[in-house]
Amino acid sequence: MASYSDFKYFTVNSPAPFVAHVEINRPTKLNAFIEAMWLELRQVFNRLSTDPEVRAVVLSGTGERAFSAGLDVTEAASENGVLSGADKLDGARKAAKLRRHIAEFQECISAVEKCEKPVICVLHGISIGLAIDIATCADVRFCTKETRFAVKEVDIGLAADIGSLARLPKVVGNLSWVKDVCLTARDFGAAEALTVGFVSQVHESKAAALAAAVKTASLIASKSPVAVQGTKEVLNHSRDHSVEENLRYVGVWNSAALQTTDLTAALLSGIQKKKPTFEKL
């Protein structure tokens, strides 16, 4: 695995072959985000995206108390912070400054989605605001019995602009519920998250959820990386395109992807009942 020791707010290790575990690491502040953190988040996931030693990623927070308490509001509202309104610009110039800022913030969070390797997000403890934005970028979401979720943005006076409103209606199939939680900013728990499909597994503890995530990640990592990374790409394309468009796209995609030795390796391993080995990707 590439080196990830140069990050201040993220730790990365490998709990299983070809699996990386990323931890948000600011536990004294409930893993709340300051700007330096989302800038680092982008770097971490861009590096994982092309790291040939990584085939699946697990993402969690450090400590038991929180995956993340979201945006560090105190920091954001301080001078030069993202929610600071201190400058003397007119409305249009303030807007330009805000637009540039939001665009960069979005790009950092979207790095989780754009990572070519599947990402399994383990939500535990407090998981609100920005935690939801990040979780909707992941491919698979697990949580613990005790996780407390909230799409918190309206409580600080704003419409969530880093991805929750863009992605939540596409990851769960109950728009009445999506609007309820986004418009009221109310808390919801694991059971509700499971029922509506925001998470697909609930576990007894953070340890159990992490173990399950590493197990699923290992299973994914044991498959052809050509097949897995193609599947992630095509599913993300599918979410945003018509069936017709997606069929055309996957046809072109697979015209190259099928030219892989993984196909033979996978077919043979099926016949020979032994575990296939795949080249790096």
Add this chain to the structure above:
Amino acid sequence: MASYSDFKYFTVNSPAPFVAHVEINRPTKLNAFIEAMWLELRQVFNRLSTDPEVRAVVLSGTGERAFSAGLDVTEAASENGVLSGADKLDGARKAAKLRRHIAEFQECISAVEKCEKPVICVLHGISIGLAIDIATCADVRFCTKETRFAVKEVDIGLAADIGSLARLPKVVGNLSWVKDVCLTARDFGAAEALTVGFVSQVHESKAAALAAAVKTASLIASKSPVAVQGTKEVLNHSRDHSVEENLRYVGVWNSAALQTTDLTAALLSGIQKKKPTFEKL
């Protein structure tokens, strides 16, 4: 609140601060719709949309028996009615007349969706046909244990063209079920509606459902109207656009919306643990 006493088929009152309660008011006919009613519906919701005293809307039917029995078929099939086929026009000219009529009908119903304030729909008793079209325009849907639903249009010989087919696949996440109920016109009840996510709460009685709706509406009305109305707009945009498009849109939207005093008011109220006050919108 603006005056809404000029409507014949709708009553509007305010059960809580900044909350409007709209009732469909033709109980002797199970609140079935004639043309005058959908023309009024548009006016009611257009007025609510910019009424600064309103921050959330609850919609129900008058009386216990029905939210609405849908289109008043007898009226529609009578001379000059929308389903009347009496004229002598050729097929193309009939089509032009029908197209204009459908377009206006759609626009009236869509006014519920276009209303800038969130709408919580309380479905009770008979809720069929046009009732479903209207309910899918609302943001949040509650019902009672006894509510009887049906996407009834195929039973009168037509494909639903006022919005159910356009919106239902986007508000629930079970297309097999959507097609089942749309193709068979069969009844379904509260439990089924909850399981598939058509409603997000089921209550014992109309009174209980209404109380819950007013409570949720009050909660929404207590938040920053800038944040709430932005959230509704961006979620509706999200439903119909790719993640990429929606991120661009919300970035531009928030470049103005973040220039609000609500942000400070909301942040301060969080710190001071007291209820914020927001300017009108």
Add this chain to the structure above:
Amino acid sequence: MASYSDFKYFTVNSPAPFVAHVEINRPTKLNAFIEAMWLELRQVFNRLSTDPEVRAVVLSGTGERAFSAGLDVTEAASENGVLSGADKLDGARKAAKLRRHIAEFQECISAVEKCEKPVICVLHGISIGLAIDIATCADVRFCTKETRFAVKEVDIGLAADIGSLARLPKVVGNLSWVKDVCLTARDFGAAEALTVGFVSQVHESKAAALAAAVKTASLIASKSPVAVQGTKEVLNHSRDHSVEENLRYVGVWNSAALQTTDLTAALLSGIQKKKPTFEKL
């Protein structure tokens, strides 16, 4: 009903008025597909699409053991098979050959979706790989308690390119689950399929599931075919378009469709409480 006796791998009969039952017929190979079969599948559904004696279709596999075990991998990997890599072409030319092949394969499977009459798919026994691609083209999905599902493609080294990745995210409302099963190729059963909305009914046995499917198909077949076929078309359009686009489309569609005698027949039958008769379509 038109004659369907010219097919080698499919049997078609009529268990009820206006209902066709199609069976995949290669039980000795668990109904696994070779190329000749998907070419026939297209022909079968194209013929059903305009057969005036057919108003609803039920699709199942022959025998108890499998709806279908998917692609016949042995055949596909043999010389001249779809997964064979034997030729000496350069990468671009191989890609062109693969692209043409995938496009035709997709078109064959999509014939199930494009069939103008609703299709109810009964999944029983082994239902993996290509079985899922086909099932997502159907309108309604039922299964039995014992059905074993898997989106199997990554296990043979490829991203599913015949439709599962394009359609699955649009038929169920739990993207975390979709990605889980597509990335791991793991098995799942009836209960899981029902919870996420992949199927809308689970039955005790294949016989019971088939009986239920025929009953639903008969109910659909008893309705106005103008209304039913319009509803299928508009719902499929809705899946791939914005609400605005779909409202425009259904307005134009119904400007012709409302010029049907079915409307009067349906309305009269409602008043007279007797079963309507509709002209062929």
Add this chain to the structure above:
Amino acid sequence: MASYSDFKYFTVNSPAPFVAHVEINRPTKLNAFIEAMWLELRQVFNRLSTDPEVRAVVLSGTGERAFSAGLDVTEAASENGVLSGADKLDGARKAAKLRRHIAEFQECISAVEKCEKPVICVLHGISIGLAIDIATCADVRFCTKETRFAVKEVDIGLAADIGSLARLPKVVGNLSWVKDVCLTARDFGAAEALTVGFVSQVHESKAAALAAAVKTASLIASKSPVAVQGTKEVLNHSRDHSVEENLRYVGVWNSAALQTTDLTAALLSGIQKKKPTFEKL
């Protein structure tokens, strides 16, 4: 023709059978627009759209000096005017007010495009700012040798938001030129307008241009209104959709439109070499 005498700022008469001529009528102010005018414009074109006595429309300004000098800036900048910044709202609330205002303004101008009958715009004299927005909504554009055009908005400090930027890149095929004139606000004349395809005919005088427009309008008005209005609708759809989408749309459109007696009338008139008569639409 319906009565159009109730408008203050527009005169409508009929220079030829089935042809309406609309004149912008505020010559003392170079036909510059105040809010009352665009509200009237919407009403005029909505009425023309379904007036069975009208099959084609010619649009010009009253007097020789100007088609229109665009927005009446003095009025717009005055108290309560659209460009007035007098109120005390915060940035988000100002934005909401502006958004509602722009949306209504756009809807008024778009009424020219949405009019079901073809509109030929005769641009003469000063034709700047709002004049370009309106002209791009028309179907065909003619001008005189002396017409002076400018996309003037950047000169008053804003990006054109009523339609020029949305439509101009779609009506001419030279994006380098479009950006040049939109970014510099510079004047351009008839020759340049013809070369880039903004207008399709240039005439010696307003009288000559009007005569040519009436002649073309008369020619259009002599054709089947079913064919003409369908052609306008499908071409406007085509501008904003892919070829695939448009082919699907026109197929559905014509499934009703071909059921017209105009088809026989037109075919017979071709054979019999005499002028066909068509029913009203």
Add this chain to the structure above:
Amino acid sequence: MASYSDFKYFTVNSPAPFVAHVEINRPTKLNAFIEAMWLELRQVFNRLSTDPEVRAVVLSGTGERAFSAGLDVTEAASENGVLSGADKLDGARKAAKLRRHIAEFQECISAVEKCEKPVICVLHGISIGLAIDIATCADVRFCTKETRFAVKEVDIGLAADIGSLARLPKVVGNLSWVKDVCLTARDFGAAEALTVGFVSQVHESKAAALAAAVKTASLIASKSPVAVQGTKEVLNHSRDHSVEENLRYVGVWNSAALQTTDLTAALLSGIQKKKPTFEKL
């Protein structure tokens, strides 16, 4: 070259290496189309699309008088013809029949566009109605000084539904002109066609135009077929998609296409100043 001698209404020969010349062959009727012809047209171009001996196609009419006079109206209006209104179906059922018919007709004409090899269309003599639909499917259009064009459909009472309205606004950059010729059905000549960009070359005679077309086709046929066919595909995709979408698509496309030996062959030929040879495609 594959055999094309089984067609009744089309002749195909090879005037130069890797170039096919297709002629519409019903000169006694000005090459007007009956149904059998568009069914054959699809077959011809589908075969050319994958014929490894063909790298570019020239399309013209047989004889001097006409490329094609369009739809054979007499035939179309006769019993069982496409414009016949003889049956007793209700409006909705007639519409279904028409829809199916139009869809197949469109698919036949679109085969010219979908042909993987570039098509150069030589328009000569009478080139009206269906001739325009076909020509807009071609990649490059040449004509002679004497060619007479018309988008003729409104003159027979219908909106052109086989492709002219879908494609014309996308092949020329003057929407005012497009609407003029589509709404009036008026004739236009070579000079006008050249000015607006409907054709890109005008020649003295059919022979000269054909010679120029064969020369251009030969030039195209001398290039890497991987590069040429990719360029056609990506340009057609570009017409119907945003820049962002197209960049993503071409990236995936070229990830396979760049794995060609043509790249080296082309580079070497550039250095060695000799003509490269490319493998079949």
Add this chain to the structure above:
Amino acid sequence: MASYSDFKYFTVNSPAPFVAHVEINRPTKLNAFIEAMWLELRQVFNRLSTDPEVRAVVLSGTGERAFSAGLDVTEAASENGVLSGADKLDGARKAAKLRRHIAEFQECISAVEKCEKPVICVLHGISIGLAIDIATCADVRFCTKETRFAVKEVDIGLAADIGSLARLPKVVGNLSWVKDVCLTARDFGAAEALTVGFVSQVHESKAAALAAAVKTASLIASKSPVAVQGTKEVLNHSRDHSVEENLRYVGVWNSAALQTTDLTAALLSGIQKKKPTFEKL
């Protein structure tokens, strides 16, 4: 102006207030591009995009002989070059590597389009291949009498994947011509470029073209930067979206942009006939 002295292959200076002139600076190789150059190009334009001292940009090549001869093919074909095929990866893994490479290359070139300030491109001398990709990202294109253009990519065996095929059909209105030059890779000159609208001005010499470009850039730089940058953004959005979508977008955009003091400054300067001063942006 920010400092731009840290670039090796680009020089940036300011020939007029608020105008930057960027020169591609590798004249000994006809300004042909190696990878280091497109990486720098991105940095240069990203910096210009938010440089408050810059309101318009002129882009040209250093020296008389070439704007740019495109990709440095020798370099690209060498070991580790972008067209090198030396590695031993299977087809799918090569494809992944190529895809990543193309995506980054595209992003570098697109930086010219994404620059918030208008870019005027002066094409002179040899302007082929990558020169066209870059030029289509600019807003306005000028050239000299002697400029030689070619969309050269098919001559090196590939479909242009850095933007020419994506953007060219949208900047000129003659698709027959676009396909001709893209499929044949033939040269074309200034007159042809002007006729089809690829450039909007042709000048006698590079010096004259540069002077004209600086003059236009100065004119743009004298306008409200809020208005100018909004106009660029909205026109680029318009190119890729429907009219409806663009109207919605510009409404939201201007809800912030109209809150600028530039509006008053511009209006006053119009009344007072003096040059307005605008705040930085």
